[in-house]
Amino acid sequence: MKAIPRQKPIFRFAPSPNGPLHLGHALSAILNHDMAKQADGRFLLRIEDIDQARCTPDFEAGIFADLAWLGLTWEEEVRRQSLHFPAYQTALQSLIERDLVYPAFLTRGEVKARVAVGEADGIPWPRDPDGTPLYPPDDRARSNEERKRLLAASLKHTWRLDVDKAIAAVGEPLHWHESGDGERGDIIADPAAWGDVVLSRSDAPSSYHLSVVVDDAAQGITHVVRGLDLFHATSIHRLLQALLGLPEPLYHHHRLILGEDGKKLSKSQGDTGIAEWRRQGWSPLELRGRIGL
Ligand code: GLU
Numbered sequence: 001m002k003a004i005p006r007q008k009p010i011f012r013f014a015p016s017p018n019g020p021l022h023l024g025h026a027l028s029a030i031l032n033h034d035m036a037k038q039a040d041g042r043f044l045l046r047i048e049d050i051d052q053a054r055c056t057p058d059f060e061a062g063i064f065a066d067l068a069w070l071g072l073t074w075e076e077e078v079r080r081q082s083l084h085f086p087a088y089q090t091a092l093q094s095l096i097e098r099d100l101v102y103p104a105f106l107t108r109g110e111v112k113a114r115v116a117v118g119e120a121d122g123i124p125w126p127r128d129p130d131g132t133p134l135y136p137p138d139d140r141a142r143s144n145e146e147r148k149r150l151l152a153a154s155l156k157h158t159w160r161l162d163v164d165k166a167i168a169a170v171g172e173p174l175h176w177h178e179s180g181d182g183e184r185g186d187i188i189a190d191p192a193a194w195g196d197v198v199l200s201r202s203d204a205p206s207s208y209h210l211s212v213v214v215d216d217a218a219q220g221i222t223h224v225v226r227g228l229d230l231f232h233a234t235s236i237h238r239l240l241q242a243l244l245g246l247p248e249p250l251y252h253h254h255r256l257i258l259g260e261d262g263k264k265l266s267k268s269q270g271d272t273g274i275a276e277w278r279r280q281g282w283s284p285l286e287l288r289g290r291i292g293l
Contacts, residue, residue, distance in 0.1 A: 009041030009222045016048040017059035020273040021066045022265040024257040027291045032225045033072045044219055045074040049082045050204045066274040070284050081211050088206035091214050091244055100166050103147055103157040104139040129232035134195030159200040174238040180253035182228050189235040197236055209236050217246040225252045257291050
């Protein structure tokens, strides 16, 4: 009898080239790289550049330079999301055909106004785990005729997941296996907490949530290692995986690196950028020390 070859674990680091990488990215990249090595697995790189207005070739070049300086190596070829829009469109189309998404026409201003009116009587509007108000029900409630009419008028719109319908379509509770620095073990997914998330933007034919699940499947990712700020987003990722028939990776959400002010690092904080550390003459080893490795 032939032995079935064991599938190698596959890890990925998936930065967006919309700013310089900071120390939190360094932690993510190093953990993915080292965990892959330890597991005799593969380490892939993915450039998450669906936001063509904010992503630039310079930031992308900076990512490669920073990772190389850290001493990391990754496999060719690098997956670039902007080259895979048709794959995300196919996934979206399958959800349109199953009536699990709807075109959403409210502008940011209209949403804000709806929330303000809703909160005027003192009842707080429901918010997602990141604190953003859930999308109002107006567009979800439209008839198919009305949707067709609005789409035919070429009004600017996104496509949103009807999360209640989607949960019902899956029909069973969703979980994921977590081994990170926060809650661990079997985690019960709560996609409803996010409301009707955007799956396709008005300025790009996809969204973070849709692209990330399509890509993790396309790249055969078995282990998703990323910051704890994306822990709750995993609930939506599990729902999309179940809807689209995609495999379920293992998840490891690692601690975040905080700035001097105790706040999460952002790409606009130049002083905590990897490139800035390099310019100031620190070594990669010293940087590892700063991030507790
Ligand atoms: N592109 C995301 C970021 O830069 C990471 C997405 C992920 O690892 O799932 O924060």
